[in-house]
Amino acid sequence: MLEHGGNLRDAAKRFGRDDWLDLSTGINPRWYPAPQVADNAWHRLPEPDPALTAAAQAFYGAQLMLPVAGTQAAIQALPRLRAPSRVAVSAPSYAEHAHHWAGHGHSMTLTPYDKLEAAVAHNDVVVVVNPNNPTGAEVPAAQLLQWADQLAARGGWLVVDEAFGDTAQHNSVAAHTARPGLIVLRSVGKFFGLAGIRLGFVAAQAELLGELADLLGPWTISGPAQQIAMAALSDHAWQADTRDYLNANGERLRAMLAAQGIQSNGTPLFQWWAEPQAEAFWQHMAERGIWVRLFTQAARGIRLGLPPDDAGWQRLHAALNEWSKR
Numbered sequence: 001m002l003e004h005g006g007n008l009r010d011a012a013k014r015f016g017r018d019d020w021l022d023l024s025t026g027i028n029p030r031w032y033p034a035p036q037v038a039d040n041a042w043h044r045l046p047e048p049d050p051a052l053t054a055a056a057q058a059f060y061g062a063q064l065m066l067p068v069a070g071t072q073a074a075i076q077a078l079p080r081l082r083a084p085s086r087v088a089v090s091a092p093s094y095a096e097h098a099h100h101w102a103g104h105g106h107s108m109t110l111t112p113y114d115k116l117e118a119a120v121a122h123n124d125v126v127v128v129v130n131p132n133n134p135t136g137a138e139v140p141a142a143q144l145l146q147w148a149d150q151l152a153a154r155g156g157w158l159v160v161d162e163a164f165g166d167t168a169q170h171n172s173v174a175a176h177t178a179r180p181g182l183i184v185l186r187s188v189g190k191f192f193g194l195a196g197i198r199l200g201f202v203a204a205q206a207e208l209l210g211e212l213a214d215l216l217g218p219w220t221i222s223g224p225a226q227q228i229a230m231a232a233l234s235d236h237a238w239q240a241d242t243r244d245y246l247n248a249n250g251e252r253l254r255a256m257l258a259a260q261g262i263q264s265n266g267t268p269l270f271q272w273w274a275e276p277q278a279e280a281f282w283q284h285m286a287e288r289g290i291w292v293r294l295f296t297q298a299a300r301g302i303r304l305g306l307p308p309d310d311a312g313w314q315r316l317h318a319a320l321n322e323w324s325k326r
Contacts, residue, residue, distance in 0.1 A: 007024070008020050008022055008291060011286065011291045014286075015286050015287065015289075017289055019289045020289055020290070020291050021289060021290045021291065021307060021312050021315050021316065022291045022305075023290060023291060023292050023293075023304045023305040023306070023307065023316070024291045024292055024293045024303075024305065025195070025293070025305055026133065026134075026164065026190065026267075026269045026270035026293075026303065026305045027189060027190055027193055027195050027269070027305065028190065028191055028192065028193035028242065028246065028269060028306070029193065029305070029306050029307065029308035029309075029312075030193060030242065030245060030308065031192065031193025031194055032192045032193060032194055032228075032231075032232040032235070032238060032242075034194070034228045034231075034232075035227070035228065035231050037223070037224045037227040037228065038227065040223075041222075041223035041224045041226075041227055042223065042224065044223060045219055046219050046221055046222050046223040046225075046226060047218075047219070048067065048221070049226050049230070051230055052067055052221075052226045052229060052230050052233075053065055053066075053067060055229070055230050055233040055234050056186075056201045056229075056233055058233070058234075059233045059234075059239075060172070060174045060175075060184075060186050060201065060203065061169075061172065061174055061175040062174040062175060062177050062184065062201075062203035063175075063177065063178045063203075064177070064178070064203065064204070064205070064206055064209055065186075065201045065202065065203050065209075066201065066202045066204075066209040066212060066213055067199060067200075067201055067220070067221045067226075067229075068199075068200050068201065068202055068212075068216065068220060068221075069198045069199065069200075069216075069220050069221060070187065070189065070195075070198040070199060070200045071161065071163050071185040071186070071187045071200035071202075072096060072200075073200070073216060073220065074185055074200065074202045074212065075094075075096050075097055075100055075161075075185070076096075076100050077212060077215050077216060078100075078159065078183070078212070079100050079101045079103065079104045079106060080104055080215060081208070081211050081212065081215065082104075082106070082124075082125065082157070083105075084104075084105035084106055084107070085106050085107070085123075085124035085125050085156075086106075086107050086109075086122065086123040086124045086125070087101045087106045087107065087108045087109070087123060087124065087125040087126075087127065088108075088109050088110075088111040088116065088119035088120075088122075088123040088125070088126045088127070089101055089108060089109070089110055089111065089126075089127040090111060090112075090113055090116060090126075090127060090128045090129055090130075090132065091110035091111055091112055091113075092110075092132075092134070092135060092295070092297070092299030093127075093128075093129035093132050093133060093134075093135075093161075093299075094129050094133045094161065094163075095297075097127045097129070097159075097161065098110055101125070101127065106125075109123075111126075113132070113137050113139070116128065116139070116147070117143075117147070120147045120150050120151060121150070123151075123156070124151070124154075124155070124156045124157070125151070125156055125157045125158075125159065126147060126151060126156075126157075126158050126159070127159040127161070128144065128147075128158070128159070128160050128161070129160075129161040129163075130144065130160055130161065130162060130165070130171070131162075131164050131165060131168055131171075131267050133161075133163065133164055133270075134266075134270070134272045134293065134295060134299050134301070134303040135265055135266070135272050135299060136265040136266035136267050136270070136271075136272060137265070138168065138171060140171065141170075141171050141172065141173050144158065144160060144173050145173060145176055145179075145182075148173070148176070148179065148181055148182040149179070151181050152179065152180040152181030152182070155181070156181055157181045157182075157183055158181060158182050158183070159183045159184075159185070160173055160182070160183070160184045160185070161185045162174065162184055162185060162186050163185060163186065163187035163189075163190055163200070164187075164190050164191075164267050164269060164270075165186065166186075166190065166191030166192075167191060167243060167246055167247070167250075167267055167268040167269065168267065172184070174186065174203045177203040177204050177205070178205065179205075180205060182204065183202065183203070183204040183208065184202070184203040184204070185200060185201075185202055185203075186200060186201045186202075186203065187199075187200045188200060188201075188229050188232065188233075190269060191242065191246075191269070192229075192232045192242075194228065194229070194232065197222070197224070197225040197228055197229065198221075198225065199221060199225050199229050243268075246268035246269060246306070247268050249268070249306050250266070250267065250268030250269065250270075250271070250306065251268075252313075253271050253304065253306060254266070254271055256313075256316070256317060256320065257271060257273070257304075257320070260320045260321070260323070260324045261324065262275075262320075264304075266303075269305065269306065270303050270304060270305045270306070271303070271304050272295075272299070272301055272302065272303040272304075273301050273302060274299075274300060274301040275300075275301045275302045278294055278295070278296065278300055278301055278302055279294065279296070281302055281323060282294040282302065284319070284322070284323050284326075285319055285323075288315070288318075288319045288322075289315070290315060290316060290319055292304055293305075304316075
């Protein structure tokens, strides 16, 4: 199993403390206040609720969507819906994509963002994380749509993972997924801070969504998760306030790092930089009870999410000061 952020039990076991400031995930620390769900949500088998799909289609701007148990479910399943193919996966990016496309008989290559255009001509499937996790890199929507058309002309796919796209909706291609070969993944966990309900959506043409639904099987989304997500996706006032909050705090984090001489990139939900002493920085923070995301492979560096409160910001500022003065 690949390593991911949010693994506080591992942190506690390794460093022997339980007062963690968890900045390792890039998930909104001010999560949507989940409403009380109907009692029968715990009792009935969770048949798909069309109201949930309608709320998602309205929020994401897509014509057709399929609810899935987090984008992870789709990432694991999509490679099983194609015959052996040549696949280019954007790199560095969320490692689960490459991990699963490398199996199931596919020929997978990791492709830097500046080489993706060339990869479109030589592959059957191109996977792009946009905005990228962990670096925050973005490919313009117009460019993605050109690539989707090129791939579709020969039966190929463009898979666009927009899990962190809720703060950059202007660059989403979800509204264009009625065209063949374009598949978009969206997540309720990041922007809404509801990773625990395990819910995401896939936007694509009806035939592909039907094949994916058959593969995933029945009752994939719990009843409580469906009710909570419907409330979150329909709460426009909360969404507007949250975008303002995330934009302001994302800039606050970028500026705090810049004041320490760290030039970072990212999204309103996280910042990343190629830290030359990545392991030492990770160790420094962990010893102070701050859990950050260490990357040691292609995206060698550090990713930080947003602190949840003033006390968290103060702890992070103090730890950064100590790092810069070491």
